[in-house]
Amino acid sequence: MVAQAQETVFFQSKNVLITNTRMNLGGTTYATANVTSVSTLESKPGRKFEIISALIGLLVLAETFFGGIFFIALAVLVFMMKKSKFIVRLSTSANEKDALWSLDKNFIYSVVEAINEAIIFRG
Incomplete structure (x- = not known):
């Protein structure tokens, strides 16, 4: 019998789940092991x-x-x-992907912080 590792939840919201093994961001699931870094971007509206x-x-x-x-x-x-749009950008060894956006700056920063925690936890 193989023991399964327990999944640790770092963040959970309406359409976001961040654990040590996976990230579900707005309906798309990413393996935490494939993400090398995460960052935030601010997209300001045209005037x-x-x-x-x-x-x-x-x-x-x-x-x-x-x-x-x-x-x-x-x-x-x-x-x-018109409001600025805040974006979660995931980086892998292959490319960068804008994975999630919101008008709520604090929400995006919370998601990025949780992803950083999951990457660190993964080791």
């Missing part, structure tokens, strides 16, 4: 729309006050609504 809208607002402001204010307010609103 072209907001800049163009604000410039149009400034130009229209010379003709009609309320039209200009509308475009400027639209630019400010869209600017405030």
